[in-house]
Amino acid sequence: MMEEQRLPRRERERLRQRQEILDTALSLFSEKGYHNVSMQEIATKTEFAMGTLYRFFRSKEELYRELLLDQARKFHKAVSEAIDRGRDEIEKLRNYLEAKIRVFTENVQVVKLYLTVTQEARFHLTAGLDPEIQELYKQFMENLASVFKRGMDKGLFQDVADPMLLALGLENIVNAALLLWLESPEERSSLRDPDSILKILLHGILKR
Amino acid sequence: MMEEQRLPRRERERLRQRQEILDTALSLFSEKGYHNVSMQEIATKTEFAMGTLYRFFRSKEELYRELLLDQARKFHKAVSEAIDRGRDEIEKLRNYLEAKIRVFTENVQVVKLYLTVTQEARFHLTAGLDPEIQELYKQFMENLASVFKRGMDKGLFQDVADPMLLALGLENIVNAALLLWLESPEERSSLRDPDSILKILLHGILKR
DNA sequence: AGAGCTTTTGAACTCTCATTCACAGTTTAG
DNA sequence: CTAAACTGTGAATGAGAGTTCAAAAGCTCT
Numbered sequence: 001m002m003e004e005q006r007l008p009r010r011e012r013e014r015l016r017q018r019q020e021i022l023d024t025a026l027s028l029f030s031e032k033g034y035h036n037v038s039m040q041e042i043a044t045k046t047e048f049a050m051g052t053l054y055r056f057f058r059s060k061e062e063l064y065r066e067l068l069l070d071q072a073r074k075f076h077k078a079v080s081e082a083i084d085r086g087r088d089e090i091e092k093l094r095n096y097l098e099a100k101i102r103v104f105t106e107n108v109q110v111v112k113l114y115l116t117v118t119q120e121a122r123f124h125l126t127a128g129l130d131p132e133i134q135e136l137y138k139q140f141m142e143n144l145a146s147v148f149k150r151g152m153d154k155g156l157f158q159d160v161a162d163p164m165l166l167a168l169g170l171e172n173i174v175n176a177a178l179l180l181w182l183e184s185p186e187e188r189s190s191l192r193d194p195d196s197i198l199k200i201l202l203h204g205i206l207k208r
Numbered sequence: 209m210m211e212e213q214r215l216p217r218r219e220r221e222r223l224r225q226r227q228e229i230l231d232t233a234l235s236l237f238s239e240k241g242y243h244n245v246s247m248q249e250i251a252t253k254t255e256f257a258m259g260t261l262y263r264f265f266r267s268k269e270e271l272y273r274e275l276l277l278d279q280a281r282k283f284h285k286a287v288s289e290a291i292d293r294g295r296d297e298i299e300k301l302r303n304y305l306e307a308k309i310r311v312f313t314e315n316v317q318v319v320k321l322y323l324t325v326t327q328e329a330r331f332h333l334t335a336g337l338d339p340e341i342q343e344l345y346k347q348f349m350e351n352l353a354s355v356f357k358r359g360m361d362k363g364l365f366q367d368v369a370d371p372m373l374l375a376l377g378l379e380n381i382v383n384a385a386l387l388l389w390l391e392s393p394e395e396r397s398s399l400r401d402p403d404s405i406l407k408i409l410l411h412g413i414l415k416r
Numbered sequence: 417a418g419a420g421c422t423t424t425t426g427a428a429c430t431c432t433c434a435t436t437c438a439c440a441g442t443t444t445a446g
Numbered sequence: 447c448t449a450a451a452c453t454g455t456g457a458a459t460g461a462g463a464g465t466t467c468a469a470a471a472g473c474t475c476t
Contacts, residue, residue, distance in 0.1 A: 050427095172380030260454055
């Protein structure tokens with residue numbers, strides 16, 4: 001924010017407009033999907049002319065890519081910091097859950113984009129998708145997997161499965177919870193309390 | 209098969225051709241995604257003319273829909289039967305895992321289609337997607353959730369979370385494992401043994 | 417105030433497809 | 447055998463959407 005004030009007025013204005021376009025595009029893409037949103041539509045809703053959009057982004061695809069990149073960076077930062085902040089493996093997992101749930105519930109639009117994108121990314125179907133996003137996601141998953149690995153090495157966790165499988169599993173359980181919450185935001189309370197998800201993973205569901 | 213022989217030769221021929229188109233379309237769609245496959249491409253690869261395709265399917269979208277429906281029915285049947293076959297809740301879960309893993313590893317192409325579709329379906333983003341598929345998926349998830357519910361009622365499982373969350377969680381963990389397997393089919397052995405996934409869910413990963 | 421620069425505009429251009437249809441070839445029925 | 451019905455063809459059609467660009471509007475600095 002302070003840095004922004006340092007930029008010349010022109011430049012600041014430009015960034016503000018750029019952000020406005022990105023925000024509108026996010027809202028449209030997350031609602032209707034990439035292919036069902038036209039540049040014309042984005043132009044109309046931002047009250048810019050088509051040509052103007054092309055002064056900010058070389059193509060529709062680049063606009064989309066930048067959008068994803070912005071959001072991916074934001075998410076990656078929040079969640080990675082949360083993991084690092086934990087002092088033992090259980091606390092790390094707990095922080096991760098808390099951060100992910102917080103970031104997502106605060107920004108529902110991104111949830112849809114995020115889930116579709118990570119899904120796509122895993123298929124390598126997005127031939128043209130920004131490698132930087134793939135890299136961010138990979139880093140994050142390795143970080144999460146290493147928490148499990150360390151927990152096993154320390155003797156805290158059982159050596160039941162590939163740490164990466166556990167990381168993917170946890171990631172996907174949270175996604176499942178987020179999806180439930182999306183369907184009926186009011187009633188499901190699974191998200192109020194990250195511990196209920198963590199408990200499943202740590203203790204299992206079998207009665208002793 | 210026997211029924212097929214009863215149909216007039218014309219009709220049989222027609223069905224064979226229809227299936228040929230569907231097979232080719234499956235291979236193209238799962239490789240490149242719906243929007244990146246043109247009718248021309250399908251026509252060329254099936255060695256039919258474009259017009260001919262339209263004698264079998266009213267539109268590109270209908271072709272896609274029929275394709276999904278076919279596969280969804282196949283999957284639904286296999287997995288539901290597997291669940292019903294189990295005699296207690298744990299056996300039901302085990303059968304489900306086994307069936308899902310088997311069906312999917314035997315038909316990699318469908319994996320990609322299946323996962324993207326269910327993902328989409330959960331978002332209600334596919335306004336035009338066949339309601340029959342949504343219904344199948346819903347039925348199946350309720351069936352799976354009811355296994356957890358019954359297990360809780362019996363006192364076999366702890367009442368840790370919404371049964372539907374557990375169902376979604378399990379579903380997603382398997383998907384995660386399938387994705388790992390997709391990336392490197394040879395090395396990952398998590399799929400040889402459904403028990404390793406089940407063990408995580410039942411006992412958790414914490415050392416006692 | 418006005419010359420020279422930058423920014424904005426949106427109609428026109430281009431390209432990609434899904435879809436159609438008039439024609440030709442093939443099968444069936446009387 | 448032949449007329450009618452059905453099937454297959456692929457070039458033509460038209461709609462939709464991304465991209466361009468020449469002209470208009472706005473800005474800056476002397």
